[in-house]
Amino acid sequence: MNVFKLNGIKVYNLTANRALPEWASRSERKKKFSQDSGLSKHLELIQELEMPDSATYITCSPDSQYLFTLGRYKPRVRCYELENLSLKFDRCVDCLPYRMKILSDDYSKFALLEEERWVDVHATGGHFFKFRIPKPGVDISYSPFTCDLFVASSRSSVYRMNLCEGRFNTPLVSSKLEGTAHGFTACAYCREHSLLLGASTLGRVDGWDTRTGECVFGMNVSEFAPVSEDAYDTSVGVKKRIAGVTCVKYKNPLNIALGTSDGMVYIYDLRQNRKPWHTRDTEFRKPVKTVEFHEDKLIALLPHCLKIWYIDTGKVFVGFDTGRAECNWMHHFQNSGLLMIAMESPKISTFFVPLLGEAPAWCSHLDQLVLE
Template sequence: MPTVCTTIKVSKDGQYILATGTYKPRVRCYDTYQLSLKFERCLDSEVVTFETLSDDYSKIVFLHNDRYIEFHSQSGFYYKTRIPKFGRDFSYHYPSCDLYFVGASSEVYRLNLEQGRYLNPLQTDAAENNVCDINSVHGLFATGTIEGRVECWDPRTRNRVGLLDCALSSVTADSEINSLPTISALKFNGALTMAVGTSTGQVLLYDLRSDKPLLVKDHQYGLPIKTVHFQDSLDLILSADSRIIKMWNKNSGKIFTSLEPEHDINDVCLYPSSGMQCVAMSH
């Protein structure tokens, strides 16, 4: 990218690596089979995050920083619509074809791609929501709030089924915290495991059957956790803030290794079923 690479993801079939950056706002798609740039598309505004809905690059949804949702097909731009408040993250619920958008609002906006219309939003107790994720096994929707809580919702009944106070659990005896931790990262793994990253640099590992964390890992830098990923073959968790990527055992919390690049980290993604990771950074 000319200046900054903001987000990076690998397609589900593992053939394409997609990255967004600036300036000017653009998306680039790389073909791993040919080891080359497949295409580059310039966009109207910066991308907050994006998701591939298909196995390859033929269906992509972009969330922009000017509230626009942009859909791209294989040939290029397809359609754009707008959400009422500024968005920060979104997740796709495959069984119902619903996109769930969270952002600077207490509501979670739902856009149904089968009917092509907005559905009634979910009303959370939070002032604002930062991140969200959907469990691929049983479909539980979780959103992380600026009050340091994680709210869990059942998409079938549209009712809240659980509430975790992660801000309280992240404060341990040896941690120094100057402000209320907000939720900055969220990731499910399997049916019962969830990792939560806070804005004060802690990663909490939860079993969904308990409201107490199994493990609290502190990055010691006081920087917001950007991403959390699970590496199942080695039982590792990869957590990244803007300065360091830490890899640690999910059972014991013991550090496996750390990566501290020269430039700021914006995003990390794991290549499926391998030990390779892709990192989006600032120049």
Template sequence: MSDVKVYTVNGAVPGSSSSIPDWLTKTRTSKVKGKRALREHVEGQIELIQGFEFPEASNKIKTTRDGHHAIATGTYKPQMRVWDLDELTLKFERHGDAENVDFIILSDDWTKTIHLQNDRTVELHTQSGFHYRTRIPRFGRSIAYHYPSCDALVSASGNEIYRLNLEQGQFMNPLVLNAPEDEPILGINCIDINPAHQLLAFGIDGHASVHFWDLRSRSVVGVLNLPKGRIARSTGRAKVTLPGVDDQSSSDALAVTAIAARSDGLSYAIGTSTGHTLLYDIRSPRPFAFKDQGYGLPLKRVAWLDGGSRMAGDGMVLSADKKVVKIWDRNTPSSNFVSITPATDLNDIHHIPGSGLLLTANEGINMASYYIPQLGPAPRWASFLENITEEMEGQSVRNVYEDFKFIEKNELRTLGLDHLIGTPALKPYMHGYFVSLKLYDTARVIANPFAYAEHREKLVKERLEKLADTRIRTRKNGAAASVKVNKALAERIARDAEREQRREETKRARKAKKATKEGETDVADDAMSVDEEVVGEEQLTLLNDPRFKDLFENPDFAVNETSREYALLNPSSFAMKNANSSRRKTAVEDEDDESDKMSSDGLGSSGNESSEDGSESEDSSDAGELNKHDPRSRPGQQNARLQQAYSRAREANRQSNKVHFVPLVAQANAPTGKTNDKDAPFGQRLVSRQQSKSSAEPTSTVRLSADGGMEMTFIPSGTGDDDSPAVARKKKEVRKGVEVFGAGMERGVEEPKGEMSESERSGRKQRRKGMRSGSKNVFRQTSS
């Protein structure tokens, strides 16, 4: 049933102890009168029993048969505490010498108890205090009391049950349990005495079995073997053993850890070390119900919850390990009536008969108690629980962090409160401190007196911006209109989105074209309809995503591109921006800027200025556009607009007056004399050059064919005209006694005239000065 409500009336809420510190949920007050008394109040919870706790942990808890007192044992120091349930407070506490393993209550009230200690001793306590102590041969595990014979039965490691007769005051012969040699008994974990017919049941450690004894015959009356194959398959986690500490053979062995007999005298609930609970009828060796806890941990307690049930009905079973408590119906073991997960590991749990209240002993300071109204009514001494729980349903749980502020150490230093570290004013928690909210507000006002004014100004500005948004204004283009900060990021995101959209449109157009070629008209129509739908929808990006609206509107989210964090995250872009802003221009860049300026003013030859006769220049802007690559064109596709622009530019160049077409073939009616005309054809200029040379030493011949062709033969000559500049230069360079041959090779040395300088004799030893480096050379355009 999922609607079952569980109220924590003592202790911490399950799962809250790890997330909320103890000092934040408790208010402690001490009274220094005789001895120190400590009282705790848990905020937002009911503290049913005052002082329901132990200094470190609690081991076992039980209530007396008259229902007026609760007794529990715990540590540290080892002690026993008794609470008066009628007064809902601690009655007394009694310390011991060793930690308690188990105890039983002999009387109807709290006055007579027997305690089994972990140092192999058995202690008897009365109303006046400690009464008697005796020892047993082995370390005890469980204790029970047989009322008809006044025997205290103590189980221990081994196969013997020790009997201490309280009427005679001496030990009787122990009960010896026998087992097969291949499965020896390692110990006896638990003892149960049936309240109907006083049949003894012993849970065996070493193999999964239960031995039944009758003290009247002092012999075993039956052995119940559990189905090993079924209980060995646990769904829980594997048990972790420590090498050298845990015995591997004992840790893997199955064992019975808890037994509970029902008051009808026929049903038994048996819990195992693998986390399984089996329900048996004493008349059948097969279980009629099977339950798995799910953790694979040994069961601490099994119990029958009879009487007082409201919605649960009769025959409810409680099974608990150290992690979870489950209450379920014996007829439907697969579903849980309720499941409780304590905040700390569980050691013991006790159900108050005829009610819906559970008391637990655990590994925490506070002992927990849970009230389940659907399980049963509240006890007589806590009848007000029903009214309080009804009021709690309509109340909201108060947040425990309302009166405290969590701050880090840097903020603490900014507020000037770092000198309070180590004092009760600051509570260390995780990577910071909890400080009172009043102290935090006071320190913040002192550190920044204008904080209120700044906050008020910010609120006024936000309200004005909100009012300005409601005014009628022209509609801007999409999400880009709301960009106030991080405009570079917004532009980059818009470009990426536009590029992606263009790529998708191209892909869909190709798909539709391919489908049209293949004759699939339906597919093409579907593709076109999808295109129309996609065009109507706006692509979701950071710009139009409402979750990231503040990134482009709130100035607090503006990216500081000059900060050190930005430089660490974007080293390349940061270095490029600094380089562009800080470095000086080189001489080449200065001259390029100057030439660009001249071109823009109409002084250069490559601009778009008009000539004197009104015609356009050769270097028009259309000529440059012809070389541009169109990224939208595909391989093999021609751009009609570019072809038309190219045709117009070619026709304009042909009609221009500055363009002269010089034929390569010599014309028949060309003059034969020497000419320097630039418009003369190449053949004519070559013929005139040959005629100017000596006829005795021809260097080339040119013949014209009938069809207009030209044939040229060139024979290099070793000498030329004496009057030519080349011959004069050669004669000038000839030196006396020096023979020149090859390319730059000489034979013989000419005596130097005068004395040689030091640099001519030994070579240059210093760097040239006043020379322009090759990297600073500039190539200028010269106009014709």
């Protein structure tokens, strides 16, 4: 268990980088452990928490009992039962999955967004059915009240598949994206007011009332939000380029966080959508992969680093390098200090920050290990 201290904050790296191969015999394992002291101190939080080649996505079920990872090669989805700290099932699929939406409280029902425009729906026993959308998808959301599965495409439409009736509903279309080369990059749905937000490469965020299908919200991030110094030409007084919005996350029904392609993070109040009430420059001119809220802090994942800062003051809590491999997605276990990152490497990177929060209930032994 490696530990490093940054800004007075201890970060424990729990990534199992040096796990022995499955085919190693008991005698070979014993010999290897005696030769390498690092392996004897090795901590494997969840057994077989890895992919054959690389991981594209990671998330947890709503009941916080099951962990899902997507990856290659072959394209597959793996589910881990956190109570037993072990693999529950491993399913191979036809095309590479890169986003998923869990449709039930546990592991039984989920939908996979895959390459080649496929959406694959699974049930407890395995694959249930799959359908194709007209344009490549970039993100996926779900409304449990209407059983509508929303698939944001790489163009101007958000497709709606009603899983109860098994048919497409009228797609949600952004008038600002029609006739342009721009498209959606992410979407987010809020249960409280049934507002679906779609972020785009044009630097806009559009919102639809999913009960009526009407566009009721529009926000131009690239025009009114503060930008980084590199994106502004001081000699001419204009912006050099349009920064696309790469991710969107609800903090609560009224506040959202946005990440852009040039490394900026904004927090908006939906009632005042012209300028953000919080702005933070990550100081990396790389796209923000995803953002998460934790109490009074905001967590942002970039291709090669992770940053955490206080929302009220903007002061950095901690920031650290995640390694050579590029990060694809992050999952933060709610109300805890445990973070897992899906990367372009076989292992799922795991970090524990005790000052961020306690360990989750399924790995509460981490707190005692840290004290020792």
